[in-house]
Amino acid sequence: MSTAWAGGADAIAERMEKMTELFVAEIRKAIYTGESASHCEECGEPIPEARRAAIPCKYCLPCQTSLERAGN
Template identity: 75%
Template sequence: MSTAWAGGTDAIVERLDQMTELFVEQTRRSMYAGESATHCDECGEPIPEARRSAIACRYCLPCQTKLERSGKI
């Protein structure tokens, strides 16, 4: 392996680290930060207190999972 390739690999890893940090930062900023809903915005079922106190949420866990898998949120 040439030394040019080794140096290039370090630059690629550094860039990937930067991109990952940006992605995480953007994701955190875009997360809902208000109060939790008492009932799911999707199905209307009550959201358990444990979930509402752990994170600020708008959906029950089954609806959250379904919406994330469909790419809607």
């Protein structure tokens, strides 16, 4: 049994985990900046910045709610 190998495998696993975290963070950033609209695509009202920062969205809250209720 080699403890050196076990330590190496742990180090690699740890590094991969960190890389995955960074990768996911990059994807999230790309989605958030790329998909949020500044104005609602349904009614044209400006979407509050806080809402756009929280989740990628194309509609204002009232429109989003009614679209979700309609099954979209």
